[in-house]
Each structure stands twice: as structure tokens, then as C-alpha cells.
Amino acid sequence: MRAVWFKSSHSTNEGGACVEVAVTDDSxxxxxxxxxxxxxxxxxxxxxxxxxxxxxxG
Known part of the structure; x- marks a missing residue:
């Protein structure tokens, strides 16, 4: 299964500090x-x- 990566709509590219996630059935x-x-x-x-x-x- 090929992972589809995405960033949160709340992420910011200021300073480049972002992570991406890909959701599969079990992980x-x-x-x-x-x-x-x-x-x-x-x-x-x-x-x-x-x-x-x-x-x-928080």
C-alpha cells in the first residue's frame, strides 16, 4: 500500500518546522x-x- 502523506491545515511553513503523516489501516x-x-x-x-x-x- 502506498502511503498518502499530508500536513495539518494548522501547520506553518515559517522556519520549516512541519511534520507530515500518513494513515494506514493499522498504523x-x-x-x-x-x-x-x-x-x-x-x-x-x-x-x-x-x-x-x-x-x-495541552
Whole structure:
């Protein structure tokens, strides 16, 4: 399965500090948008959900 990468609509390119994510059936892939050729990080979808919920709480 080919990954479809996207950035958040809230991301900013000021300073180039952005990440991209690609969601699959069982995982989420995360990469540096400034250098898409570098290896990506893969986490389980459940872990990603916990991360996003925690980040949203501040």
C-alpha cells in the first residue's frame, strides 16, 4: 500500500518546522516534511490517538 502523506491545515511553513503523516489501516507514519527522503517513524493507530488526545489537552 502506498502511503498518502499530508500536513495539518494548522501547520506553518515559517522556519520549516512541519511534520507530515500518513494513515494506514493499522498504523500512522510520521516524517519530517523538510526531508521526505529520511526514514519515517511508525506508530500504532491507538498510540497516535492517545498522543493527539494528550496534545489537545495541552
Amino acid at each position: 500512522v507514519r510520521i516524517r519530517d516534511s523538510k526531508d521526505a527522503t529520511r526514514r519515517h517513524l511508525t506508530v500504532a493507530r491507538a498510540e497516535w490517538v492517545r498522543f493527539v488526545r494528550t496534545a489537545a489537552r
